[in-house]
Amino acid sequence: MKPLAKVSSVTLVALGALSFAGVASAQTVLQFVGPEQPSAMEPVIAAFEAAHPDIQVEYESVPFNDLNNIIQARLSDGGTTPDIYTADQPRIAALVDRGLLADLSDQADGLTGVMWPAAVEASSIDGQLYAMPISTSSQLLYYNIDLLEAAGIPLPSMDPEGRMTWEALAEAGAAAQAEGAQYGVVLDQINRYYQLQPLMESAGGGSGVSPNDPLVPDLVNDGWLRAMTYYHDLFDSGLGPRGVPVEQTPDLFANGQTAFFVGGPWWLPRMTGTDGLRFGIAPHPYFDGGEVVTPTGAWSWGVNPNSEHLEEAVTFVSFASTDPVGSLETARGFPIPPANMAVFDTYYSEGQEVEGVGELILHELTETARIRPPTRGYIQFEQILGQAFEDIRNGADPATALEQAQSQLERAWSRL
Amino acid sequence: MFGIRRFRPAGGQAVTAILFLVPALLVLVAFRLWPAALSVAGSFQHNGEWVGLDNYIFLFQSDTAVQSLIVTLIYNVIINPVQIAIAFALALLLVDKIVAPSVWRSLLLIPVGIPLAVSSVVWGIAFRPDDGAINAILMALGFPAQPWLTSPDQALLAIMILVSWVGVGYWAFFLTAGLKDIPSSLLEAARIDGATYWQALRYIVIPLMKRPLAFVLVANTVSNFLLFPPIRILTAGGPSGSTNLIMHEVFLNAFTYDDQGLASAEMVILIAVLLLVVSLQFRFLRDR
Amino acid sequence: MLLGGGNSPGRAIVVNLTLAVVILAFMAPIVWMVTSSLRPNEEIFRYLSPLSVRAILPEEWTLENYRLLFESAFRRALINSLIVAGLTVAIGLILNAMAAYALSVLRFKLRELVFTLVVISFLIPFEGVAIPLSFLARSWDLQNTYAGLVLPGVANGLSIFLLRQFFLSIPVELREAARVDGAGWWTIFWRIYLPLSRPALIGSGLILFMFQWQAYLWPLLIASDSSMDLAPVALGKQLGQFDFEFGQMFAGSVAVSLIPALILFPLRRFLEQTIKSTGGKE
Numbered sequence: 001m002k003p004l005a006k007v008s009s010v011t012l013v014a015l016g017a018l019s020f021a022g023v024a025s026a027q028t029v030l031q032f033v034g035p036e037q038p039s040a041m042e043p044v045i046a047a048f049e050a051a052h053p054d055i056q057v058e059y060e061s062v063p064f065n066d067l068n069n070i071i072q073a074r075l076s077d078g079g080t081t082p083d084i085y086t087a088d089q090p091r092i093a094a095l096v097d098r099g100l101l102a103d104l105s106d107q108a109d110g111l112t113g114v115m116w117p118a119a120v121e122a123s124s125i126d127g128q129l130y131a132m133p134i135s136t137s138s139q140l141l142y143y144n145i146d147l148l149e150a151a152g153i154p155l156p157s158m159d160p161e162g163r164m165t166w167e168a169l170a171e172a173g174a175a176a177q178a179e180g181a182q183y184g185v186v187l188d189q190i191n192r193y194y195q196l197q198p199l200m201e202s203a204g205g206g207s208g209v210s211p212n213d214p215l216v217p218d219l220v221n222d223g224w225l226r227a228m229t230y231y232h233d234l235f236d237s238g239l240g241p242r243g244v245p246v247e248q249t250p251d252l253f254a255n256g257q258t259a260f261f262v263g264g265p266w267w268l269p270r271m272t273g274t275d276g277l278r279f280g281i282a283p284h285p286y287f288d289g290g291e292v293v294t295p296t297g298a299w300s301w302g303v304n305p306n307s308e309h310l311e312e313a314v315t316f317v318s319f320a321s322t323d324p325v326g327s328l329e330t331a332r333g334f335p336i337p338p339a340n341m342a343v344f345d346t347y348y349s350e351g352q353e354v355e356g357v358g359e360l361i362l363h364e365l366t367e368t369a370r371i372r373p374p375t376r377g378y379i380q381f382e383q384i385l386g387q388a389f390e391d392i393r394n395g396a397d398p399a400t401a402l403e404q405a406q407s408q409l410e411r412a413w414s415r416l
Numbered sequence: 417m418f419g420i421r422r423f424r425p426a427g428g429q430a431v432t433a434i435l436f437l438v439p440a441l442l443v444l445v446a447f448r449l450w451p452a453a454l455s456v457a458g459s460f461q462h463n464g465e466w467v468g469l470d471n472y473i474f475l476f477q478s479d480t481a482v483q484s485l486i487v488t489l490i491y492n493v494i495i496n497p498v499q500i501a502i503a504f505a506l507a508l509l510l511v512d513k514i515v516a517p518s519v520w521r522s523l524l525l526i527p528v529g530i531p532l533a534v535s536s537v538v539w540g541i542a543f544r545p546d547d548g549a550i551n552a553i554l555m556a557l558g559f560p561a562q563p564w565l566t567s568p569d570q571a572l573l574a575i576m577i578l579v580s581w582v583g584v585g586y587w588a589f590f591l592t593a594g595l596k597d598i599p600s601s602l603l604e605a606a607r608i609d610g611a612t613y614w615q616a617l618r619y620i621v622i623p624l625m626k627r628p629l630a631f632v633l634v635a636n637t638v639s640n641f642l643l644f645p646p647i648r649i650l651t652a653g654g655p656s657g658s659t660n661l662i663m664h665e666v667f668l669n670a671f672t673y674d675d676q677g678l679a680s681a682e683m684v685i686l687i688a689v690l691l692l693v694v695s696l697q698f699r700f701l702r703d704r
Numbered sequence: 705m706l707l708g709g710g711n712s713p714g715r716a717i718v719v720n721l722t723l724a725v726v727i728l729a730f731m732a733p734i735v736w737m738v739t740s741s742l743r744p745n746e747e748i749f750r751y752l753s754p755l756s757v758r759a760i761l762p763e764e765w766t767l768e769n770y771r772l773l774f775e776s777a778f779r780r781a782l783i784n785s786l787i788v789a790g791l792t793v794a795i796g797l798i799l800n801a802m803a804a805y806a807l808s809v810l811r812f813k814l815r816e817l818v819f820t821l822v823v824i825s826f827l828i829p830f831e832g833v834a835i836p837l838s839f840l841a842r843s844w845d846l847q848n849t850y851a852g853l854v855l856p857g858v859a860n861g862l863s864i865f866l867l868r869q870f871f872l873s874i875p876v877e878l879r880e881a882a883r884v885d886g887a888g889w890w891t892i893f894w895r896i897y898l899p900l901s902r903p904a905l906i907g908s909g910l911i912l913f914m915f916q917w918q919a920y921l922w923p924l925l926i927a928s929d930s931s932m933d934l935a936p937v938a939l940g941k942q943l944g945q946f947d948f949e950f951g952q953m954f955a956g957s958v959a960v961s962l963i964p965a966l967i968l969f970p971l972r973r974f975l976e977q978t979i980k981s982t983g984g985k986e
Contacts, residue, residue: 031928035945060928063940066921069671073925076674077839081928098674182546242566243545245650247948251749266946274746335946383672387654394566394655411478415462415675429810432889436806437818440799443859448825451833451840458836506726508707512719518972522965523727526734529961531936532918534953538733544752549736552755581730589910590866593903593975597873603707616707627869635862635911642829645920666832676835683832690827 027056028312033071034086034299035064040333044320047329051319055312057084068379075100075304083307084317087131089122089297090372090382093214097376097416101130102305104314110322116296119339122371123300131300132321133339134330138364139188139195139295140357141169141285142253142261142271144181145278148172151179151259156282158356160363165288166199166230169260173239176259184239186252188263191389193382194295195262197372199227201293202286207373208385214375215416217409219385219402226287228398235393242394253279265361266335268354281354284364296369298336337361380412452687459680471681481682484653484660485689487572488641491661492693495576496637503584503632507591508617521592524585532582536649539578540565568658571651575659578646583639587632594628595621630701634694641690662686734961735760741769741955748950769951770959777930778956781938786963788853788934789916796858796912797905803859804867805893809879819868826861831921838925848929856922857915863908870904871897902974910968917964935960 034041041059048057060082062070071085076098087095095101108129111120119133141156141164148155153172156164164172173184189195197207205223210216234240241252253261254274261267262284271279286292301320303313319326324342331338331347338347348358375381388405392398459471475481510521527535542549543564551561564574598621606616622629644663647653653660653668662682670679736759740748743762751758773779806812807819837856846852874897882892898905916934923934939956942949 033928037941037944037947060930061941061944062924063937063943064945065943066924066940069921070924072671072674073835073838074928077842079842238546241544241546243540243543243548243564245540247943248541248749251746254746255750264946380673383652383668387652390652390654391656394563394568396656408480412673415474415673415678429889430812433806433810433812433815436802436810436889436893440803440859440864441818441821443799443855444822444825444861446840447837447856447859448828448830448833448861449821451837452828454836455833509719509723509726512707513716514720514723518969518975520723520727521972522969524730525965525968526961527730528914529917529964530734530737530957531920531939531960533920533936533940534737534957535733537950537953538737541749541752542733542736547752549732549752549755549759552752556755581733585730586910586914590907593907596903596975607707613707621707627873631866631869634865638827638862641827642831644831663829663831666829670832670835679832683829686829686832687824687827691824694823694827 027054028309030055030057030084030309030313030316031082032057032059032084032316033062033067033074033082034059034301035062035067036086036334037061040335043329043333044326047325048316048319051325052312052315055316057316071095071100072098075306078306080304080306080308083304083309083313084301085304086134086299087123087302089119089131089133089300090374090378092123092130092300092302093125093374093376094379095302096125096130099305100302102303102307102310102314103128103130104132104303104317105129107132107314107318107322110318114322114342115339116341116365116369118296118365118369118371119298119300122297122374125374131302132317133300134321135298135334135336136339136365136369137264137296137298137336138361138369139198139262139264139284140360141282142263142267143280143282144176144253144256144259144261145280146256147176147179147181147259151176151181153259155280158280158282158360160283160292160360160367163283163292164285166202166285167288169285170230170234170237170239173259174237177239181259182257183241183252183259185234185260185262186240186249186258188249188261188267189246190240190244190249191386191393192246193372193385193389194297196227196231196389198284198293198295198370199231199287200224201370202290203227203230204290207370209373209375209381214373215377215413217381217406217413219406219409220399224402225399228392228402230287231389232392232395232398236395240393265337265357268357269335272354281357281360283360284368292368293370294364294368296365297371298339300339337365377409377413377416380416381409384408384412452683455680456684458676459684460677462675462677467677471677472685474678475681475685480657480660481662481665483657484662484665485685487658487660488662488686488689491572491576492637492640495579495640496633498576499580499584499587499636499640500629500633502580503587503636504591504629506584506588507595508621510588510592511595521589524588526585527582528586530582532645533649535582536578536646539574539581539646540650543574565650566655568654568656571655571659575646575650578650579640579643583636587636590632590635591625591628594625598624626701630697633701634697637693637697638690641686641693734958737954738958741951741958742766743951744768745949745951748954769949769955773952773955773959776938776952777933778935778938778952780931781933781935782956782959784853784932785917785935785960788850788857788919789913791850791854792857792916793909793912795854796860796863797909799859800863800908800912801867801898801901801905802893804864804871805897807864808868808871809892809897810889822861822864824861825859826865830856834921834925838922841926847926848932850932852926853916853919853923853932853934857912857919860912860915863911866908866911867901867904870901874900906968906971906974910964913964913967917960 038059038061045057105128115133116136119136123131123133153175177184187195200223203223203226205221208219210218235242250267252258256277284294301317307313320330327340327343331343338344384405388401391401510517545563545566555561565571602620606620642663644667647659647661647664651659653664666679666682669675739760742765841852878896879892919934920936923937939953942953
């Protein structure tokens with residue numbers, strides 16, 4: 001670089017820094033915490049800052065497994081930052097109970113007819129809205145075409161009317177395994193309540209929380225036992241893998257070792273991008289003779305009630321959730337489907353490479369989706385059940401494990 | 417209590433001592449002792465209200481908490497002697513006539529430099545029952561595959577293997593320094609007198625290693641009692657509570673459930689047990 | 705150092721072979737981690753079973769994980785970790801050595817009590833007090849500062865304990881002679897005890913360094929500004945909700961784990977120093 005150029009570039013940088021500092025000082029800066037990579041948040045933040053030049057949003061990405069710890073440690077003594085954070089929908093009741101979410105009910109009018117009702121329901125407590133719905137979710141049945149063809153198994157249909165039963169799935173998985181598949185059936189979030197709730201619900205066992213009292217567990221019933229016996233046998237027979245954590249299950253399907261994978265639509269880009277993997281999509285299974293239930297629920301964005309910039313923070317979450325431009329930009333960065341119905345079609349026509357998946361998810365969200373139970377004891381519920389599921393997966397007797405979980409949960413909830 | 421030798425009263429050094437101690441003590445009080453005192457007070461509270469001994473009573477009536485205390489004790493009774501024995505053997509190898517000793521010593525320190533969360537992930541993959549490297553090796557050698565982390569009987573063992581892999585090189589480092597302080601003239605004399613390897617070890621090396629061993633024993637015990645990241649990442653305390661170390665319970669209550677009263681009570685119990693164990697160790701290794 | 709037996713070449717071969725086997729077993733997980741960091745993400749889990757040389761021999765070698773990682777916030781985080789660990793060692797060694805000196809050389813009432821407090825301080829699980837401490841630290845305005853990251857690590861009971869053990873083994877005659885010559889306590893500390901204690905100071909520095917090198921929870925609580933992240937936190941962020949960048953995580957761990965070993969290597973000659981020359985043990 002020539003000396004002159006050097007000087008001028010230094011000057012430019014200095015001037016840039018000065019002018020930047022000048023603008024920054026006049027701006028409100030919002031602190032925003034979430035588990036997504038910064039790149040996922042860039043589109044919506046850029047669009048918001050363009051629409052609101054006097055507000056700047058600083059996003060802090062935190063490790064997914066530590067998000068809740070961080071929120072609690074930073075906010076529970078009345079901390080003023082972050083101003084905005086991502087709230088896992090089933091945890092909203094507990095967050096509200098501790099006073100960590102601002103009431104956003106005056107934003108609720110804009111939601112009717114725009115959002116999936118389940119997303120609004122999951123963001124509200126006693127009819128009051130506490131967070132703006134951002135994303136939603138569902139689960140699909142992925143199958144490996146080569147492994148199924150090798151075993152002479154007919155490829156499942158994408159039509160919700162031709163939905164497979166869990167029983168038929170296990171049978172087909174075993175047949176594929178006999179012809180060379182390493183695993184017959186793998187579940188995405190293999191030991192989490194999100195993934196397993198539909199099994200219990202479909203078997204008629206309910207959500208696990210008493211419908212009459214959100215702090216009374218209801219785990220010891222025939223439906224839960226039927227679902228958990230199925231789950232137990234899945235691993236006992238070697239159809240599914242033990243000892244593989246949630247983060248490593250998608251690889252089992254991507255590597256072509258697995259016949260059936262029940263997983264989220266967020267894995268579609270990953271699977272279509274894998275060389276040599278031929279796969280198809282079918283609807284989420286149900287139990288023979290039981291109700292069809294699919295998982296749903298994802299993230300809402302909430303506001304810290306002690307924020308020093310409450311108004312601006314509400315403006316931001318509203319923009320990201322309901323504004324036609326804002327919600328599309330939010331969806332663009334996100335791997336999960338948007339909660340905003342208006343954006344949904346654009347989202348699926350733009351980015352999805354598998355024909356018909358958008359329609360299938362649409363069907364599930366409208367007809368079969370069920371949210372997780374809104375109890376302020378959800379954190380204990382999820383943790384204790386997660387351990388019980390893992391025990392059953394590792395071979396513990398389902399009835400005993402459920403009884404233990406029930407009594408552990410009763411004790412844990414007695415603290416609330 | 418901790419083996420300070422004969423106490424000889426002497427005036428005039430108190431002021432000097434205070435000046436030497438104040439900087440470190442100030443930081444220790446602010447960042448450890450004071451928050452710990454707050455926690456002790458918190459262990460008698462629930463949701464901001466004083467509840468007396470309720471938290472402790474709750475814990476001792478809880479199967480989970482009692483089991484976690486037992487698991488913690490079993491884990492420590494096994495892992496501490498084993499780790500120290502391996503570390504000591506490694507240290508003896510490292511001070512023997514070997515090629516490039518500093519290279520080996522540095523290599524053995526690599527595991528402790530890896531973030532514990534990442535070593536846990538790596539070992540979790542190695543322990544996978546169907547396709548993990550450890551079972552693949554076992555089977556290649558003609559042994560049956562083992563369930564490792566998925567079995568209530570083996571999960572704690574698997575955790576011990578992981579933790580030992582991380583720690584023994586580190587502890588060996590401290591023991592090597594101590595071994596180098598042993599005058600070679602003593603060993604030479606013993607050799608001329610016809611002492612075997614084991615005799616020299618038993619009668620010369622070990623007695624002279626008391627101080628470094630005391631340090632490593634205490635430090636290792638404390639770090640094992642306070643361990644939890646591999647549990648959190650690999651087993652969440654299972655299967656069937658078999659790896660539920662009490663520190664994992666503390667973490668769960670403090671961070672996941674936001675039940676500070678229960679977390680504090682468990683921490684007080686943990687510190688009390690640890691204090692008892694460590695003071696026994698000090699007594700045992702007291703300089704004579 | 706040679707215990708018993710002869711000094712035959714056969715013995716040397718046995719010892720070196722044993723060590724080689726042990727080191728090889730120790731290195732196996734690290735070798736897997738290194739090769740996994742050098743292959744594309746989708747290859748990492750492909751060759752776990754059956755056991756083959758492919759498990760540690762990538763089909764396609766790539767530095768992509770390292771390139772992406774060092775272009776990301778990780779580079780800054782690694783520098784932060786070095787700054788924080790470096791400051792902690794520099795300040796901590798002086799503080800802890802001073803305290804250890806008082807607890808082993810000076811005589812005063814309550815010495816036993818103070819030492820008991822030091823011992824208790826290292827029995828307290830840092831994670832257990834992290835939440836109340838984070839409230840205190842925020843009230844002291846330590847959030848997003850190097851001070852907030854460094855201070856909890858500088859005074860370390862274990863490090864004091866290690867140095868005290870070493871100071872106790874320095875012959876009393878040395879300091880008594882110095883006293884007779886009119887040296888003050890500080891001079892004896894600075895001119896006699898510290899220079900004689902290099903191996904213990906290195907060990908003590910290692911304890912302080914590792915505390916910060918492994919720090920994860922505290923930086924998450926106290927540093928919300930990602931430009932203040934430490935390396936383990938930056939690596940933790942590789943396990944997101946839907947994207948698990950194992951390749952970059954392993955690449956980062958390779959870098960992070962080599963640094964302590966590389967720092968210690970040039971210090972090896974100080975580790976050879978002993979106190980034998982000073983007249984044997986107490």
